[in-house]
Amino acid sequence: MHAISKIIAAHADRKSVEVGEIVNVAPDFVMLNDRGAARAADLFRLMGGDRVFAPSQIVVVFDHHYPPIRQQDSVSQKKTREWIKEQGITKFHAGEGIGHVIFPEKGYAFPGALIFGTDSHTVTNSALGCVATGMGHSDVASYLALGYNWLRVPEVIRFDLYGEFRAGVYAKDIALRIAQLYGEDAAPYLGVEFAGPLVSKMEMSERLVLCNMVIDFGAKTGYIQPDEITARFVSEHAPSRAWTPYATDSDSDYSRIVDLDVSQIEPLVAVPHDLSNVRGASELSDVRIDEAVFGTCTGGRIEDFRVAAAIMQGRKLAPHTRMMVNPGSRQVYLQAMREGLIEVMMQAGAQVGVTGCGPCSGCHQGMLAPAENSITNASRNFRGRFGSPEANIYVASSATVAASAIAGRIVSPADFVMH
Amino acid sequence: MHIKGPAWTFGRNVNTDLIYPKMWFRPTYAPGEMASHLMVGIDEEFPNKVKRGDVIVSGQNFGCGSSREEAAAAMKEAGIGAVIAPSFGRLFTRNCINVGLPVVVSPAIDEQVNQGDEIEIDLAQGFIRNLRSGYEARLPPMAPESLRLIQDGGIANYTRRVLEERRKAAADGGIKPE
Numbered sequence: 001m002h003a004i005s006k007i008i009a010a011h012a013d014r015k016s017v018e019v020g021e022i023v024n025v026a027p028d029f030v031m032l033n034d035r036g037a038a039r040a041a042d043l044f045r046l047m048g049g050d051r052v053f054a055p056s057q058i059v060v061v062f063d064h065h066y067p068p069i070r071q072q073d074s075v076s077q078k079k080t081r082e083w084i085k086e087q088g089i090t091k092f093h094a095g096e097g098i099g100h101v102i103f104p105e106k107g108y109a110f111p112g113a114l115i116f117g118t119d120s121h122t123v124t125n126s127a128l129g130c131v132a133t134g135m136g137h138s139d140v141a142s143y144l145a146l147g148y149n150w151l152r153v154p155e156v157i158r159f160d161l162y163g164e165f166r167a168g169v170y171a172k173d174i175a176l177r178i179a180q181l182y183g184e185d186a187a188p189y190l191g192v193e194f195a196g197p198l199v200s201k202m203e204m205s206e207r208l209v210l211c212n213m214v215i216d217f218g219a220k221t222g223y224i225q226p227d228e229i230t231a232r233f234v235s236e237h238a239p240s241r242a243w244t245p246y247a248t249d250s251d252s253d254y255s256r257i258v259d260l261d262v263s264q265i266e267p268l269v270a271v272p273h274d275l276s277n278v279r280g281a282s283e284l285s286d287v288r289i290d291e292a293v294f295g296t297c298t299g300g301r302i303e304d305f306r307v308a309a310a311i312m313q314g315r316k317l318a319p320h321t322r323m324m325v326n327p328g329s330r331q332v333y334l335q336a337m338r339e340g341l342i343e344v345m346m347q348a349g350a351q352v353g354v355t356g357c358g359p360c361s362g363c364h365q366g367m368l369a370p371a372e373n374s375i376t377n378a379s380r381n382f383r384g385r386f387g388s389p390e391a392n393i394y395v396a397s398s399a400t401v402a403a404s405a406i407a408g409r410i411v412s413p414a415d416f417v418m419h
Numbered sequence: 420m421h422i423k424g425p426a427w428t429f430g431r432n433v434n435t436d437l438i439y440p441k442m443w444f445r446p447t448y449a450p451g452e453m454a455s456h457l458m459v460g461i462d463e464e465f466p467n468k469v470k471r472g473d474v475i476v477s478g479q480n481f482g483c484g485s486s487r488e489e490a491a492a493a494m495k496e497a498g499i500g501a502v503i504a505p506s507f508g509r510l511f512t513r514n515c516i517n518v519g520l521p522v523v524v525s526p527a528i529d530e531q532v533n534q535g536d537e538i539e540i541d542l543a544q545g546f547i548r549n550l551r552s553g554y555e556a557r558l559p560p561m562a563p564e565s566l567r568l569i570q571d572g573g574i575a576n577y578t579r580r581v582l583e584e585r586r587k588a589a590a591d592g593g594i595k596p597e
Contacts, residue, residue, distance in 0.1 A: 022564040038446040039488070047578040076446030120486040120510055136488040136514040142578040150564060184432050185480035189509045218483060220509050274432055361485065362441045382436045382484060384460060 002156045002253040003246040004191045004223055007131045010244070011114040017153045024148040027057070027114040031099045034062040036118025036137060038076040041083045043141035053147035055088040059108055062094040063356045064363045097329025097355045100124040100297035104208065105331055107238025111226040112246055116140065116149065120215045121297045121379070127207035128234065129226035129245070131191075134215065154220045155255035156248075157187050160196035163263030168414030170307070171206035172299070172377065172397035174260070175213035176268040180278035182258075186217035190255070193223040193248075198262055204233045205303040212298045216275050216379050267412045269375070270395040273383040281400050284410035289394075290372040292323040292405035293386060294350070295358040299377025299398045300328025302335045308402035309341040311416050317349035318408020324366035325350045326358030348406070359386040368393075375410060377401045420542040420570060422500040422521060423550075424472040428534045429461065431478030435511060437461050438482065438490040453493035471498030474538050478529040479504060482511025491515045495573075501540055503528050503547065516565045519573030523547065524559055531556075542566060 001009070005017050012023040032040055037060050044052075052058065060080065065073040077094075084092055096102055100121050103109045109125035115132040116122065118140050125132035135149065143149050161174065178186060192214040199207070207229075211222030224230070226245050234241060251257065267281040294300075294308060305327070317323055325345055327333035333355055336342045342352055351366075359366035360378040367387030368374050374386055374393050377400075381393040396404070399413035406416075437460030445452070458465035475481075475494065481504040482490060491514035494502060501521040505528060515522035523540060525547050532538065537550040545558040571577055 020562075022562050035444060035446070042447050043575065047575050048582050049578075072446060079446070118486065120484065134486040134510050136486060136491070136510060136517055138488060138517040138574050139513065142517075142574045145578050145582055150568075152562065183480075184483055185506055188480070188506050189512070216484075218480060218506075218509060276432075361436070380434075380436075380484065382434050384440060385436060389460070 002191065002248045003129070003225065004131055004156055004221065005153050006246040007112055007114055008151060008153050010112070019153050019155050021153050022150050023153065025114060025151045026148045027116045029057055029059055029108045029113070029115050030140060030143055031059045031061055031103065031115070031117035031119070031122060032140060033099050033117070033119055034064050034066055034073070034077055034080065036140060037080045039137035040118060040140040040144060041080065043138050044144045047141055047145055049141070049145040052087045052089065052144045058089045059091040060084055060089060060093070061099040061102065063098045064361070066095055066356055067354065095330070095355060097327070097332065098297045098300060098357055100212065101300055101328035101332065104128060104204070104233070105237055105329060107234070107241050110234050110238055110241045110243045111230055112244040116143065121212055123215045123219065123222050124208055124212040124297055126222035127204065127211040127224050129224055129230055131221045131223070133221045152189070154189055154191045156191035156193055156223070156253065157256045157258065158193040158195055158254050160257060160259050161194060161198040161262050162196050162259070163198065163261045165262060166266060166414065168267045168399055168412055169262070169265055170397040170399060171202065171209040173265050173268045174262060175210055176270055176278050176395070177260070177265050179217060179270065179275045180268070182217065183276045184217060184274060187214065188218040190219050191221050191223055192217065192219040195225060199224060200227060203303070204229060205301045208301065209298060213379055267397060267400050267414055269400065269410060270381050272381055272392040272394070275381060275395065281396060281410055281412040287394065287410040288373055289318070289321050289375050289404050289408055289410065291366060291368060291374045292321065292401050293359050293366060293374055293376035293378060294323060294398070294401055295326035295328060296360045296378040297328065297357070298379040299401070300326060300332060302332050304377060304398035305332065305336040305341040306339070307398045309344040311399060311402040311413060312348040312406060313344050315348055315406045317405050321405055321408045323350040323405045324359055325352045326364060327355050330355050361385055362387065375401050375404045420521060422474065422540040424474045424500045424538060426474050426476045426532050426534060426536050426538050427469065428529070428532060429475065429477040429481070432480045432483055433461070433477055434484035435482055435487050435490040435508065436484055439487055439493050444489065451496065453489050454497035457493040457497050466497070469497050469499070472500050474500045475502045476528055476532040476538065477502070477504040479506045481507050483508035486510040488514045488518070491518050491520055495520045503538070503540070505529060516568050517574040519569050519571070521569055525556055528556070
């Protein structure tokens with residue numbers, strides 16, 4: 001069995017499960033974001049729910065529309081605050097950051113765990129060697145009532161990453177390369193494991209980026225076998241957490257194993273309006289950038305701020321370019337202030353906003369006008385994602401976004417002197 | 420389960436941002452509200468054109484992207500009989516099953532159907548037919564658990580039933596209520 005199957009079996013109270021089988025599982029934690037909590041609570045009542053099955057396993061995070069700019073969101077958040085109080089749900093985080101950034105930070109994600117969330121990027125957590133996947137609102141409402149959900153045991157595809165990063169290349173570029181080579185449905189309904197000598201050297205922040213992006217290849221969950229880097233991360237963020245390591249039995253537990261030589265990868269950009277529409281950053285120098293969008297569950301961690309500040313130090317944004325920055329969490333924001341990174345970005349001319357999803361999926365400020373071009377370290381270049389459907393969104397690494405914001409057009413960060 | 424209706428066709432990698440744009444998100448919905456915004460990211464007139472019993476046929480990876488359940492729920496509310504594609508986004512598939520909307524995988528179906536073609540599907544017998552062209556294909560078997568959820572009208576009905584069983588068992592002194 002693959003470790004993913006073993007984790008599912010353990011949460012289904014079974015010794016083993018077969019790939020393709022549908023089983024009922026009880027997750028360790030279920031994340032409800034602001035919208036998810038409002039919808040799920042509503043559907044839970046419609047399903048005849050009265051008391052939530054396991055309030056201690058529910059984590060409510062306000063990240064998409066917090067602080068609210070529309071009255072409908074204020075009203076719905078007020079209702080959610082009342083609802084969680086009435087249900088005895090105490091794990092509540094408003095304004096502390098994006099669910100997928102704070103889950104690993106606060107120790108809700110740990111090796112061997114099963115995590116559900118009302119958001120497709122819940123898969124991010126799987127970098128810690130757990131199974132983490134998005135659920136619909138009705139799914140979560142049913143979980144609230146019954147304490148379990150149905151789950152199909154997925155086939156698993158493994159990407160073995162080897163070679164060395166070229167200058168200016170990051171985990172994000174690997175994810176874009178996979179989208180380019182194998183498409184946006186590279187892994188439909190599958191588990192996606194990252195392994196190989198390069199992954200074993202990767203810090204958790206880079207692993208989180210890889211696993212964050214698996215949903216954008218169609219995957220159910222990511223997976224990285226827990227190792228010393230994982231253990232260190234968990235001991236720092238959840239020192240009291242007991243966890244069970246699971247290991248995959250053999251290579252026959254994979255539906256496919258793909259070798260990827262990272263040395264061949266240059267800084268990449270997904271161009272409008274599909275993630276698989278990928279070009280080299282250096283080929284796109286004629287694309288003028290009106291707005292850089294920096295942050296989100298893909299690119300809002302402290303390491304992203306360090307990379308960006310190293311590029312932006314002592315420089316100014318191009319006169320025609322604006323930059324929206326939303327730290328992924330309060331912890332990231334505070335650390336970036338302590339290290340002087342926020343100051344560097346503001347001195348360069350960036351607007352630094354609240355923690356949360358930022359302009360991605362139209363949550364916070366920074367909407368695009370028709371025909372404007374944006375470059376972002378978020379994960380999706382879908383039409384209309386940051387405002388006008390007539391705008392163009394380019395997806396790249398944090399380094400490429402910072403460098404392009406300074407240049408005012410798309411450039412490769414490899415051409416930039418880092419401070 | 421037997422479905423018959425004219426097809427609306429869409430392309431590949433149609434994401435849920437297009438099927439149900441975020442600007443129409445609400446904390447709660449009045450009856451018919453979600454259906455009135457179905458597919459407006461692609462065609463603003465679609466909610467006025469689509470009729471109950473119509474089917475949607477699309478290219479690969481239909482419903483990819485964001486988890487928004489409204490994409491599936493709006494189709495169910497509009498009375499879409501089935502949604503058919505060579506492959507689907509995982510969350511969209513799940514949401515269709517949970518709202519009781521037949522989500523039908525059929526390889527290369529997008530190459531076999533033109534807009535307006537009359538499509539017939541039988542989930543129990545496992546076939547799809549294009550009644551205009553005569554094209555016919557077997558459907559890959561659907562997991563019995565998923566088929567049952569769709570036939571039951573979705574996860575809400577299932578949950579309601581299990582809750583009632585639990586409450587009855589608790590009232591009979593079988594198990595303690597949670």
